[in-house]
Amino acid sequence: MKNRPQSAVTPYLEQVHTWGRISMAIGLLVMLMVPASISLRYGAWPQMGPLLKGLLGVAPIFWTVGIIEAFTFAPMLGSGGSYLSFITGNLTSLKVPCALNAMEAAGVKASTPEGEVISTIAVAASSMTTTLVLTVGVLLLGQIRPVLERPELAPVFANILPALFGAMGAVYISKNPRLAVAPLVFMVALFIAVPSLSSSVGILVPVGALITLAVARVLYKQGKL
Amino acid sequence: MESFSPNSTFLYLVAGVVIVYVLAQSAFFLYKALRQGRALGIARSTLRKTFWSSALFSIMPAVSFLIGVISLSAFLGLPLPWIRLSVIGAITYELPAAESTARALQVPTNTLVADAGNFATIAWVMTLGILSGLLVILFGLRRIQSGLLSIKSKDERWGEIFVSALFMGMIAAFVGMxxxxxxxxxxxxxxxxxxxxxxxxxxxxxxxxxxxxxxxxxxxxxxxxxxxxxxxxxxxxxxxx
Incomplete structure (x- = not known):
C-alpha cells in the first residue's frame, strides 16, 4: 500500500488530538471515580501513612516506566492508538505488538496517514476484545475457572511473551539484521548477567532503542541503511 | 453507612460504568479511523482484516489477563481487579501495587480484604501509582508527534529509520529477557x-x-x-x- 508522507498535522490528526484529549480526560476522571466512589459510598478515605508507603513501593518505578513508555511508544502507535492504549494499558504485551503487526500486514508505515488509521483500528479492536473477554470471563467465572486453573495448561499462559516476541522477532530481525545485532547481543548478555532485570524490562526498552539509534545513525551516515 | 464487601453490587455497578466507557471510547475511535481509512482510499477488505486479525491476536493475552483477575480476586474480590485490568493496569503492576499497600497496612494478601478503609487505600494506590504515562500522553502527545514530524520533514528516510530503531529496541529488550x-x-x-x-x-x-x-x-x-x-x-x- 502507498504511504503518503505525514509532513504536517492534518485536519484528521487535529481532530484526533481534540477527541483524544477530551476522551482521555474523561477516562482519567472515570479511573479516579473508582476509588473516590468507594471512599464516598463507604465513608472510607485512605489512610495517609499506608497510602504514601504503598505508593512509595510502586510509584518511583512505574511512574518512570510510564513516562518512558509514552515517549517510546507514541511514535509507533500514532496519535489515535496512543490515546486509546494509554487508557486501556498492557502496552508492551499486547497493544504495541498488535499495532505493529497490523501495520506490517497492511503494508503501511508508522507515522504516516495510513499507519495512523491502521494502528488506531488495531488498538481499538484489541481494547474491545480484551474488555469483552474479561467481562465474559468474569460473568462466567464459575464455569471457566476450573479450566483456566488446570496445572497442565500453566505453560501455555506462562509462554505468551516468548511466543509473541519469537514470531515478531523473526519478522523484524530478518528485515533489519544490521540494526538488530548490537541491541540483541547487548540485551541477551545483560539479562544472562542480571536475570532479575526481567521484572523491569520496560525500563530497558528505551536503552535498547538508544543503542539501535546509535548504530542506525552510524550505518546511515555510512550509506549502509 | 452500608456494610462493605469487595464483591458488592455497588462495585459491580462501578465496574460496569468503567467497562462501558472503555468500550465506547474504543468504538468511537474505531468508527472515526474506519471513515478516515475509506477517505484515504484504503481497501475495505484491508480495514476489515485489520480489525479481525487484531481481535484474534488479542484473545489469548486477554485470557491471561483474566487469570490475573482470578489471582487478585482472592484478596480484592472480583470487581476491582476486573476494573484495574480493563484500564491502564497490567498484572505486573497491579499485583505489586496491591502487595506494597497490603504490607504498609499490615494485612495478609491471601484472604479477602474485609475493611473498607484498607480496601479504599489499596484502590487509591493502584489508581495513582501508574498515572504518569496517561498524563504525558494527555498533555504532551501533540508535542511528541510534532517532534517526530519535524524529524521526518527534515529527512524522510532518517525519520523512518528512527521509528524502526524504536521497534527494534523494544524487540531486543523482550528477546533478551x-x-x-x-x-x-x-x-x-x-x-x-x-x-x-x-x-x-x-x-x-x-x-x-x-x-x-x-x-x-x-x-x-x-x-x-x-x-x-x-x-x-x-x-x-x-x-x-
Whole structure:
C-alpha cells in the first residue's frame, strides 16, 4: 500500500488530538471515580501513612516506566492508538505488538496517514476484545475457572511473551539484521548477567532503542541503511 | 453507612460504568479511523482484516489477563481487579501495587480484604501509582508527534529509520529477557525454545505467503504463530522440565 508522507498535522490528526484529549480526560476522571466512589459510598478515605508507603513501593518505578513508555511508544502507535492504549494499558504485551503487526500486514508505515488509521483500528479492536473477554470471563467465572486453573495448561499462559516476541522477532530481525545485532547481543548478555532485570524490562526498552539509534545513525551516515 | 464487601453490587455497578466507557471510547475511535481509512482510499477488505486479525491476536493475552483477575480476586474480590485490568493496569503492576499497600497496612494478601478503609487505600494506590504515562500522553502527545514530524520533514528516510530503531529496541529488550533464566539449566531454556518454535512457524508462514501467494495469511500470521508457539510450549515444557 502507498504511504503518503505525514509532513504536517492534518485536519484528521487535529481532530484526533481534540477527541483524544477530551476522551482521555474523561477516562482519567472515570479511573479516579473508582476509588473516590468507594471512599464516598463507604465513608472510607485512605489512610495517609499506608497510602504514601504503598505508593512509595510502586510509584518511583512505574511512574518512570510510564513516562518512558509514552515517549517510546507514541511514535509507533500514532496519535489515535496512543490515546486509546494509554487508557486501556498492557502496552508492551499486547497493544504495541498488535499495532505493529497490523501495520506490517497492511503494508503501511508508522507515522504516516495510513499507519495512523491502521494502528488506531488495531488498538481499538484489541481494547474491545480484551474488555469483552474479561467481562465474559468474569460473568462466567464459575464455569471457566476450573479450566483456566488446570496445572497442565500453566505453560501455555506462562509462554505468551516468548511466543509473541519469537514470531515478531523473526519478522523484524530478518528485515533489519544490521540494526538488530548490537541491541540483541547487548540485551541477551545483560539479562544472562542480571536475570532479575526481567521484572523491569520496560525500563530497558528505551536503552535498547538508544543503542539501535546509535548504530542506525552510524550505518546511515555510512550509506549502509 | 452500608456494610462493605469487595464483591458488592455497588462495585459491580462501578465496574460496569468503567467497562462501558472503555468500550465506547474504543468504538468511537474505531468508527472515526474506519471513515478516515475509506477517505484515504484504503481497501475495505484491508480495514476489515485489520480489525479481525487484531481481535484474534488479542484473545489469548486477554485470557491471561483474566487469570490475573482470578489471582487478585482472592484478596480484592472480583470487581476491582476486573476494573484495574480493563484500564491502564497490567498484572505486573497491579499485583505489586496491591502487595506494597497490603504490607504498609499490615494485612495478609491471601484472604479477602474485609475493611473498607484498607480496601479504599489499596484502590487509591493502584489508581495513582501508574498515572504518569496517561498524563504525558494527555498533555504532551501533540508535542511528541510534532517532534517526530519535524524529524521526518527534515529527512524522510532518517525519520523512518528512527521509528524502526524504536521497534527494534523494544524487540531486543523482550528477546533478551527470554534468556534471563538460562543459567537455571534446561528448564530455563523453555522460553527461548518457545520463541524459536514461534519464529519457525512465522518463517513457514512467510514461505507460504511468498511461494504459494497465500496473501490472506499476511494479516493472520502473527496471531496464528503466537497461538502455535503457545500450543508447542506444552510438549516443549514437558520435554525440557
Amino acid at each position: 527470554l534468556f534471563a533464566d538460562i543459567r537455571q539449566g534446561l528448564s530455563g531454556w523453555v522460553p527461548v525454545a518457545v520463541a524459536l518454535a514461534s519464529a519457525l512457524l512465522m518463517a513457514v508462514c512467510g514461505l507460504l505467503i511468498k511461494k504459494l501467494k497465500w496473501t490472506w495469511l499476511e494479516q493472520y500470521a502473527l496471531p496464528l504463530c503466537m497461538l502455535g508457539g503457545m500450543a508447542l510450549s506444552l510438549p516443549l515444557t514437558a520435554w525440557m522440565k
